[in-house]
Amino acid sequence: MSVLHGERADLGEPWLVLAGQAFRSRLLVGIEQYESASLVRRVLEASGADAFITTMNPGNGRSSLLLTDLADEIPVTRFRWIGTTSFARSPEGALKTARMLRDSYGINVIKLDVRTSDNKPDNEATVKVAEILRGEEMELLPFILPDTRVAAELQALGCAALRVMAAPVGSGLGIPLPGQVRDIIEHTELPVIVEGGLGTAHHVTLAMELGAAGVLVNTALIRAARPEVLARSMKHAVYAGLLAFESGPMGATTRGVA
């Protein structure tokens, strides 16, 4: 997202609107790996999330998350439903999962993941799958390694936002190369979500200081002794980073992360 200091929307304003669905929370949390629907509820409430991410098992046509269990805990219709292909391990699997989510649940916003065998985004395959799904008018949030050329291609395809990998998913390594992430943010018109490696609060704050539109956290919360406390932390971490970004030129940050 091309951003200038002071020009961005405030905390409560939407940063993304898709087919009438406004995303206000800049903190997206994955909920697929939890075993307890009540813990999912507590995490969603603490994070302030207004969306949740779900998927299906293409093998048996069922949602991998027990949506009925979740529906007992929270008013699921109040949330934006985002479908994910993150468990697919091939372009074909990603396509199939996206279409099943649309056909079964009417989900047309897809967190598009096409990953290589080492669980990193396959940029080239992601562009190909995105092109097909855009032809079917699905709204896409593709996950990529930081590459400005690929970012431009996905923007040209009309993707809704870009998810840029900071560090390998589940690594907790934070943002080892903030300059790469900032490059993408500065070169695309799309909102940029930082994802992967965000293991604790200060990683999330840094992502937002770099000008991210949002962050996605998952493993960090699952691994915490008290996931709902870390979710509450992450909400403040997003505010802290966004306000720091909006406070003016990031001279100190630039020095601090060089």
Next chain:
Amino acid sequence: MSVLHGERADLGEPWLVLAGQAFRSRLLVGIEQYESASLVRRVLEASGADAFITTMNPGNGRSSLLLTDLADEIPVTRFRWIGTTSFARSPEGALKTARMLRDSYGINVIKLDVRTSDNKPDNEATVKVAEILRGEEMELLPFILPDTRVAAELQALGCAALRVMAAPVGSGLGIPLPGQVRDIIEHTELPVIVEGGLGTAHHVTLAMELGAAGVLVNTALIRAARPEVLARSMKHAVYAGLLAFESGPMGATTRGVA
């Protein structure tokens, strides 16, 4: 401060009580370098601070901050007054400033700074001045380079808290060696305030993730295009870091900052 996860007080609880004065805000801001009392008010309000730091010019016996101007802006009696010796450049100057603050304003809580010519804490001289001022029953918040032996000496003298330098004052370098800061936190019974080099929000968040009782920021706010927006950011950054610390063992943080 020897801390165990989940044992610390919550956000609104005091982390330090001195002579009936309870400190609830874990964010301390320096206000000496501002030219406008109204900006000081906005920064104090945005930061949620419940204390302010003032000093005197030993040469003319006047407060360097225009306290009367500030009193026009905020109810100064609602704040804890902390005196600082940070502008003194010798042990004698620090002693003289501390005594003048006590004798002129009744301030008995001193942010004790005895610095070398390169503006870094002089640990040895700080211990000597602390011993004299403790003999006069002043409450002290001494500023030191991370050194567990010096921390133990200041604890033995009955200091109220320790302020540990993360990076040179005004550098904005963040916390280059978080292990050093954590060492002090784990080895002292005193509350530890991290100070120096905290140039933006994620530095503050990291400090609190390491188990700090509080942080002190100054230059970062003064240099920001919109100091009150960064002060609001820093408040959230403190919450984010404290909650992350309380969410459980810091496996991810340890990896993320190694």
